[in-house]
Amino acid sequence: xxxxxxxxxxxxxxxxxxxxxxxxxxxxxxxxxxxxxxxxxxxxxxxxxxxxxxxxxxxxxxxxxxxxxxxxxxxxxxxxxxxxxxxxxxxxxxxxxxxxxxxxxxxxxxxxxxxxxxxxxxxxxxxxxxxxxxxxxxxxxxxxxxxxxxxxxxxxxxxxxxxxxxxxxxxxxxxxxxxxxxxxxxxxxxxxxxxxxxxxxxxxxxxxxxxxxxxxxxxxxxxxxxxxxxxxxxxxxxxxxxxxxxxxxxxxxxxxxxxxxxxxxxxxxxxxxxxxxxxxxxxxxxxxxxxxxxxxxxxxxxxxxxxxxxxxxxxxxxxxxxxxxxxxxxxxxxxxxxxxxx
Amino acid sequence: xxxxxxxxxxxxxxxxxxxxxxxxxxxxxxxxxxxxxxxxxxxxxxxxxxxxxxxxxxxxxxxxxxxxxxxxxxxxxxxxxxxxxxxxxxxxxxxxxxxxxxxxxxxxxxxxxxxxxxxxxxxxxxxxxxxxxxxxxxxxxxxxxxxxxxxxxxxxxxxxxxxxxxxxxxxxxxxxxxxxxxxxxxxxxxxxxxxxxxxxxxxxxxxxxxxxxxxxxxxxxxxxxxxxxxxxxxxxxxxxxxxxxxxxxxxxxxxxxxxxxxxxxxxxxxxxxxxxxxxxxxxxxxxxxxxxxxxxxxxxxxxxxxxxxxxxxxxxxxxxxxxxxxxxxx
Numbered sequence: 001x002x003x004x005x006x007x008x009x010x011x012x013x014x015x016x017x018x019x020x021x022x023x024x025x026x027x028x029x030x031x032x033x034x035x036x037x038x039x040x041x042x043x044x045x046x047x048x049x050x051x052x053x054x055x056x057x058x059x060x061x062x063x064x065x066x067x068x069x070x071x072x073x074x075x076x077x078x079x080x081x082x083x084x085x086x087x088x089x090x091x092x093x094x095x096x097x098x099x100x101x102x103x104x105x106x107x108x109x110x111x112x113x114x115x116x117x118x119x120x121x122x123x124x125x126x127x128x129x130x131x132x133x134x135x136x137x138x139x140x141x142x143x144x145x146x147x148x149x150x151x152x153x154x155x156x157x158x159x160x161x162x163x164x165x166x167x168x169x170x171x172x173x174x175x176x177x178x179x180x181x182x183x184x185x186x187x188x189x190x191x192x193x194x195x196x197x198x199x200x201x202x203x204x205x206x207x208x209x210x211x212x213x214x215x216x217x218x219x220x221x222x223x224x225x226x227x228x229x230x231x232x233x234x235x236x237x238x239x240x241x242x243x244x245x246x247x248x249x250x251x252x253x254x255x256x257x258x259x260x261x262x263x264x265x266x267x268x269x270x271x272x273x274x275x276x277x278x279x280x281x282x283x284x285x286x287x288x289x290x291x292x293x294x295x296x297x298x299x300x301x302x303x304x305x306x307x308x309x310x311x312x313x314x315x316x317x318x319x320x321x322x323x324x325x326x327x328x329x330x331x332x333x334x335x336x337x338x339x340x341x342x
Numbered sequence: 343x344x345x346x347x348x349x350x351x352x353x354x355x356x357x358x359x360x361x362x363x364x365x366x367x368x369x370x371x372x373x374x375x376x377x378x379x380x381x382x383x384x385x386x387x388x389x390x391x392x393x394x395x396x397x398x399x400x401x402x403x404x405x406x407x408x409x410x411x412x413x414x415x416x417x418x419x420x421x422x423x424x425x426x427x428x429x430x431x432x433x434x435x436x437x438x439x440x441x442x443x444x445x446x447x448x449x450x451x452x453x454x455x456x457x458x459x460x461x462x463x464x465x466x467x468x469x470x471x472x473x474x475x476x477x478x479x480x481x482x483x484x485x486x487x488x489x490x491x492x493x494x495x496x497x498x499x500x501x502x503x504x505x506x507x508x509x510x511x512x513x514x515x516x517x518x519x520x521x522x523x524x525x526x527x528x529x530x531x532x533x534x535x536x537x538x539x540x541x542x543x544x545x546x547x548x549x550x551x552x553x554x555x556x557x558x559x560x561x562x563x564x565x566x567x568x569x570x571x572x573x574x575x576x577x578x579x580x581x582x583x584x585x586x587x588x589x590x591x592x593x594x595x596x597x598x599x600x601x602x603x604x605x606x607x608x609x610x611x612x613x614x615x616x617x618x619x620x621x622x623x624x625x626x627x628x629x630x631x632x633x634x635x636x637x638x639x640x641x642x643x644x645x646x647x648x649x650x651x652x653x654x655x656x657x658x659x660x661x662x663x664x665x666x667x668x669x670x671x672x
Contacts, residue, residue, distance in 0.1 A: 001364055001649045001650070004364060004367045004368060004371055004648070005367055020367050023363075023366065023367075024363050024364075024367075027362065027363030027366070028359070028363050031359035031360075031362045031363065032359055033359040033360045034359070034360070034653075036653060037359065037360040037652065040360070040651040040652065040653070041360075041363075041651070044650075044651040066651060067650065067652070067656065068651075068656065
């Protein structure tokens with residue numbers, strides 16, 4: 001193959017060969033060839049063994065000049081070898097094991113290989129998913145998270161989105177979102193909406209410095225816990241920044257603790273047979289009159305009166321009385337926090 | 343130039359991602375075959391790519407290189423055999439009899455020979471590569487009869503060459519694979535030398551253009567239907583595609599494949615010869631021949647020679663190499 005691409009003998013003093021080298025790597029990227037394919041092309045075109053090392057993932061490859069996989073014992077370049085950074089990342093290097101005189105196109109080939117590796121990185125969803133996990137994982141070291149943010153081409157400040165799709169896995173179009181702990185995880189530049197989250201999803205978000213991904217992910221999940229479904233008159237999207245005291249309650253209230261509250265238990269028991277209970281209680285507790293609550297629920301007010309009577313019978317108190325209103329709102333908050341995510 | 347005599351181009355599988363980028367520069371160096379480009383193509387294959395050193399056939403002194411002039415078919419000119427044997431000498435060695443590729447129209451006895459050098463060095467084999475006359479100056483049956491004449495001379499002079507006449511395998515790539523298959527049929531039908539194996543590397547077997555794959559590349563891939571039509575028409579002239587073609591010229595036409603030697607076949611899934619190779623393998627098996635068949639996904643014609651470093655090429659080369667090693671050790 002080298003004969004085809006790198007023909008230096010020809011009259012054009014190597015310009016055509018250089019163009020063929022560039023076209024070759026462009027083409028490998030466009031055909032979604034593998035990292036191995038890029039390294040093999042580099043070894044073959046330079047006629048020289050190639051090394052590759054990614055400190056963050058611990059991956060190392062070594063390819064002999066004929067393209068054969070060689071043992072990766074040499075995990076870093078020698079000082080006199082030509083080396084290129086991938087994506088300006090000092091921990092991601094590709095190099096030639098060239099100690100003697102350089103080949104005329106060595107620099108160009110190595111540079112094109114590094115660029116192709118960087119472009120391939122962004123083009124490959126599975127790799128992006130892996131980097132996203134690293135970014136949001138509180139067990140990954142800070143510097144490794146910084147590498148992940150760089151590879152994901154994220155700015156210094158980001159918005160972390162945690163979402164639950166109405167029916168995850170069906171009807172989704174476009175690139176399939178990354179799922180972490182059963183939740184859709186998306187990170188965008190700060191303040192941007194996330195593409196890839198299906199319409200109708202519950203979404204919690206949190207803004208943060210990219211390096212603080214794990215904390216932002218936890219906060220976005222807290223916001224998500226407080227979202228609900230529109231039919232219950234609950235918000236479907238919440239920003240952590242808007243939660244205030246609600247965040248404090250949510251962070252201190254486990255699902256189990258919330259579920260053990262007697263009011264919550266009664267609401268849950270009632271909701272099992274009557275799915276309208278949560279929405280009805282919220283309307284009664286927040287609206288000035290039965291008529292306005294009925295309008296909010298799109299019900300005839302006599303229907304709502306029947307439901308109110310049923311609720312009061314089961315709870316032993318009225319969600320519309322002066323004492324009942326704050327009790328109902330707090331009980332509904334705890335009921336929501338008792339519901340598992342995902 | 344698309345030919346007008348053929349029906350529309352059916353679907354072709356995509357090329358392997360690591361192989362595909364080579365096709366454009368390959369076309370640049372080797373544009374389609376026709377009467378105008380033929381002289382330049384012959385220079386390219388015989389002289390090598392300008393500026394590149396020729397392959398060292400001696401493998402650094404481990405191989406003895408001889409050129410012998412031996413009788414051709416009765417009434418025809420002599421032919422040249424290139425003989426590569428271990429420098430240390432050969433006695434009762436296995437032999438690889440090689441028929442080179444090049445569409446029946448280009449190439450010479452050195453074409454593709456580097457594939458076999460390791461077997462001379464490591465297995466002590468003797469390689470005999472025949473220089474046959476090329477079409478269109480020398481149409482069928484000149485090429486296949488020259489190849490057969492070289493084989494009979496080799497078998498008859500086994501002692502002199504240091505080879506065991508019962509351990510001659512025949513091998514060729516592309517047109518050379520077609521010629522090897524044709525020579526194997528001739529040897530069977532004329533009671534000629536017994537071949538131990540035929541190793542048919544992406545062989546050119548069928549002049550008829552009736553299979554799907556024979557029509558699926560028009561201006562794409564390494565050897566497209568236009569190149570193939572030029573090759574076959576150079577060999578067969580007006581007879582191409584008619585009933586007047588012998589199975590020795592186009593082995594796909596052989597109806598009786600019984601009694602042929604153990605066969606190794608390989609081919610790319612994205613090449614013109616795919617279907618004729620699959621069909622030949624099937625019918626050989628049905629005739630009771632032991633067949634090894636390898637189809638490499640996304641491979642174009644000659645992919646593992648053009649892009650040897652690609653993962654699929656490494657797999658193909660290693661598989662063929664392992665078969666040859668086993669065959670030579672038997």
